[in-house]
Amino acid sequence: MRTIRANGIDLAVDDSGPSGRVVVLVHGFPLTHEIWRDQIAALAPHYRIIAPDLRGFGRSGVTPGRVTIDQFADDLAAALDALGIAEPVVLAGLSMGGYIAMRFFEVHRARLAGLVLCDTRAAADTPQAAAARLESAARVEREGPAMLAEAMLPKMLSAATFAGRPDLVDRLRRMILGGDARGLAAAARGLAARPDFTPLLPRIDLPVLAIVGREDAISTPAEMGALVRAIGGARLVEIDAAGHMAPLEKPAEVAAAIAEFLDAC
Ligand code: MLT
Numbered sequence: 050m051r052t053i054r055a056n057g058i059d060l061a062v063d064d065s066g067p068s069g070r071v072v073v074l075v076h077g078f079p080l081t082h083e084i085w086r087d088q089i090a091a092l093a094p095h096y097r098i099i100a101p102d103l104r105g106f107g108r109s110g111v112t113p114g115r116v117t118i119d120q121f122a123d124d125l126a127a128a129l130d131a132l133g134i135a136e137p138v139v140l141a142g143l144s145m146g147g148y149i150a151m152r153f154f155e156v157h158r159a160r161l162a163g164l165v166l167c168d169t170r171a172a173a174d175t176p177q178a179a180a181a182r183l184e185s186a187a188r189v190e191r192e193g194p195a196m197l198a199e200a201m202l203p204k205m206l207s208a209a210t211f212a213g214r215p216d217l218v219d220r221l222r223r224m225i226l227g228g229d230a231r232g233l234a235a236a237a238r239g240l241a242a243r244p245d246f247t248p249l250l251p252r253i254d255l256p257v258l259a260i261v262g263r264e265d266a267i268s269t270p271a272e273m274g275a276l277v278r279a280i281g282g283a284r285l286v287e288i289d290a291a292g293h294m295a296p297l298e299k300p301a302e303v304a305a306a307i308a309e310f311l312d313a314c
Contacts, residue, residue: 050108055127056120061108062128063100066093070162070311071138073125074100075146077168077293078240079197079233080224081107084143087300088307096311099138101128103149105232113231115238118145122152126160139311141165143296144268145236151246154253163256163314165307166283168293170268171246171276179241186237189230197233198225207264207292217297250279256314257283260306262291262298284310 050061063082072092074085082100089098102109104116104124129138139162142150147169154161174182188196202221203211210217257280261273270287277285286306291298 052108053128053131055131056124058104058112058124059110060104060124060128061102062132063089063098064132065089066095066097068097069095071097071099071134071136072307072311073129073138073140074098075125075140075142075149076100076103076106077142077144077146078236079106079194079201079228080221081227083107083220083224084294084296088296088304091301091304092308092311095308099128099132099134101125103236105235106228111229111232112235114235115242116232116235117239118148118152118243119156120239121149122156125149125153126157129160137162139163139165139314141167141307142169143167144169144293145240148240148243148246151249154255155249161255163258163310164253165258165260165310166273166276167260167303168262168265168268168273168295169276170272171250171279172272173243173245174241182237182241186234186241189237190234193230194225194228194233197228198222201225204266205293207262207290207298209264209290210292210294210298214298217294221294221297247279250276251281253280253283256310258306258310259283259285260295260303261285261287262293262295263287263289264291265293265295267293
């Protein structure tokens with residue numbers, strides 16, 4: 050990991066692999082770049098892989114209050130500048146990382162060669178979901194990240210992974226418990242305020258790969274199927290026996306899907 054200064058914050062970034070095609074891997078909420086560990090190992094022999102901890106997560110700096118999806122996207126653009134990367138990159142985002150990738154397309158289109166949207170969705174929070182998020186932001190600030198782990202872990206993994214892979218459950222739990230409560234709360238408030246990206250989808254004129262765990266209960270295959278149809282020309286890869294954390298649950302399958310996409314774009 051190295052630390053770079055970007056957009057007024059210190060960002061911890063895993064920067065691996067040779068020069069050449071750059072692939073940026075963006076994690077989801079309430080996690081860190083570590084969710085991409087196996088894909089970094091598989092892809093870094095061939096591509097330069099940039100995997101940041103977003104503002105407020107992992108080893109990166111924290112800005113309390115609210116951090117919007119726009120700010121996260123601008124942080125990524127500033128991180129590319131700080132790393133001296135001017136050529137178009139392939140940007141892959143899981144869930145919240147996917148929201149950031151869609152916003153990045155909206156404002157930094159020229160910096161992109163392709164998008165990988167993994168276990169994500171275009172729709173904004175419903176008013177009920179946004180209210181629940183604001184409540185959980187306040188709770189995480191009061192009680193710490195353990196309440197998020199309890200609430201989210203069972204929904205993040207397929208039933209089989211949750212029951213049969215205590216190592217993965219533990220890895221995810223440690224990632225969540227290691228989070229900074231103020232950073233997590235700030236991101237939750239930003240998630241509650243994010244816009245609906247559905248109108249943007251038909252304007253996405255880049256190669257797009259979508260990946261979804263067949264048992265993803267948060268961003269379901271049906272919802273991702275609709276997202277892919279709205280983009281037009283995007284490919285959807287469904288991963289068997291995986292939930293919302295497809296890159297952790299089926300690392301080789303997800304790495305292979307991304308590698309095949311990179312070879313073609
Ligand atoms: C994520 O994995 O990033 C979250 O499920 C996103 C969300 O809560 O909307």
